[in-house]
Amino acid sequence: MRKPTGLERLYVDFDSFFASAEQHLQPGLRGRPVGVIPVDSEHTGLIAVSREAKAQGLKRGTFVRDARRQCPGLVLVTARHEAYVELHRQILDAIETVLPVRAVCSIDEMVCALMPSEWPQGLVIGQRVKDVIAATIGPTLTCSVGLGPNDLLAKIAAEMKKPDGLMALHPDDLPGPLLSLELTDIPGIARGNAARLARAGISNMAALLRLQPKELRQLWGSVEGERMWMGLHGYTVERPETRRRMFGHGRVLPADWRSLNGAYAAARVLLAKASARMRRAGFAAKALALWLTDRNSAGWYGEERFQPTWDDPSLLASLSHLFLHAEREDMRRSRSVHVALHDLVPLSDIEGDLFDHAPEAQLKRRMESLSAIADHFNVRHRKTLLHWGPWVTIPGGYAGAKIAFNRIPDAEDF
Structure with a gap:
């Protein structure tokens, strides 16, 4: 366990990124x-929400109807992830x-490492980062820069x-x-964790910092x-x-898609x-999981397991089997649908038998080859032109290409 003596990390955190990007x-x-x-x-x-909207009290997560009432001059823009x-x-x-x-933490956060010779000039380097972004990208897209001995403290400084x-x-x-910060100002302490700390008598930063490492581990579980300590x-x-554990996508379904047929059509695209x-x-x-949830967040879960598989026809066939089970179990309406491919195996670890001339083995190799060809063709044309079976456009677009906190889509996802 090492304790740095200088400003080893520089954290860049953009302000209201999606909204500022649209203004840019x-x-x-x-x-x-x-x-x-x-x-x-x-x-x-x-x-x-942009800074101008925040100044009028709007927050991320506010429903559109409430936002319009709270801020009559609000301009609404549909996200453009690409x-x-x-x-x-x-x-x-x-x-x-x-x-x-050094590392990209999210679409609007990244961290850099400073060499010991750069530590005394950390703030100067931070200003240079801000200046080059303003000069290269433009002054509308602003960022906050924080410096600290580690990633967490540099991020806190930026915030x-x-x-x-x-x-x-x-x-x-x-x-x-x-010491002047609220507990919820610390990354990783959301309201739920803050409530757990409060029940243990920890209501401010001074009390949190007095804890021992094992105590905070026990509180966190x-x-x-x-x-964090x-x-x-x-x-x-x-x-x-971290080791890749799954590939998956989900979608809250539009009102007129909230049937088993609508969920199936969307799930095929997501898969x-x-x-x-x-x-x-x-x-x-080696496994495909399907979640269907209703408006009460209850729902249905199913999983199908198989030999290591990566071709679309085989995976779509497994998805069809899962939906048949959902239908038999009377899962008629779904508010959201999620699919996940898990129990992953590197392709380099799969030993195929090229001399296996059984019809099933030959068909599998053919489907794998066609899946790879379709991928190459679709990426080349930046559009899904080759696919198996029906293909629908899910309202809202960006099936499989939405930005998540811990995932930035590749160009091939769009």
């Missing part, structure tokens, strides 16, 4: 309250003219000066600047509590390399997108 891409929106929505519907919530991903790539290129990006801020949390100054006290936090991602990453799956 559409100059007519600048200076106006903007809300970004996932689909063009009055029954959805805002996934991002535009945000392209902007993200331009931002990475701009930052790397100053220093290398403390939002929007458009620059701040350092030097090891010699700790814990002083942290996992090693993440101990890692280490991060808050300025130690480096080494995380084991095809997930299997294409899986093939690009070099994996096969």
Whole structure:
């Protein structure tokens, strides 16, 4: 366990990224309250709000009907994920003219490592990062930059000066600047965790920092509590390399799709997108899971297991079997549908028998080859032109290509 003595990390965190991106891409929106929505519907919530909208009290998650009432001048824009991903790539290129990006944490957050010779100039380098983004991308898309001895403290520093801020949390100054923060200002402490801490008598940062590592681990119920203790006290936090466990997609269904047939049509598209991602990453799956949920968040779960498989026809056949089970068990209406390919096996570990001339083996090899050809053709034309069976356009688009906190879609996903 190592305790850095300088500003080893520089964290870049963009302000209201989706909304600011739209203001950057559409100059007519600048200076106006903007809300970004996932689909063009009055029954959805805002996934991002601009600074002008935040100044009027709007928050992410506010329903459209409430947002219109609260902010009559609000401009609603439907999310354009491919535009945000392209902007993200331009931002990475701009930052790397100053220093290398060590890790991409999300679409609008990235962390860089500073060498010991750069520690004394950390704030100067942070300002250079902000300046190059403004010069290369434009002044509308602002970011906050934080510096600290580790990733967590650098991120906290960036959050403390939002929007458009620059701040350092030097090891010699700790814990002083942290004591004024609310527990929920700390990444990883949401309202649920804060309530759990409160039940244990921990209601402020001073009480949290007095805990011992094992105590915080016990309160968290996992090693993440101990890692948080280490991060808050300025130690480096080494995380084991994560191993890919699944490829999956889900979708809340439009009102007129909330039947078993509608869920099946959507699930076919989501599965095809997930299997294409899986093939690009070099994996096969040994299981397919399906979740169907109703408006009360209850629902149905099914799973089918098989030999390592990565071709679309075989996976779609398994999906059909699962929906037959759902129909028999009277799962008639679904508010959302989720599919996941899991129990993954690297393709390099699968030993095929090229001399197996059984009809089933030959058919499987043929379907695998055709799936790879379809992937190549669709990527080349940036559109799903080759597919197996019916193909539908799910309202809201971006099947398999939505930005998630821990996933940035590849260009091939669009």
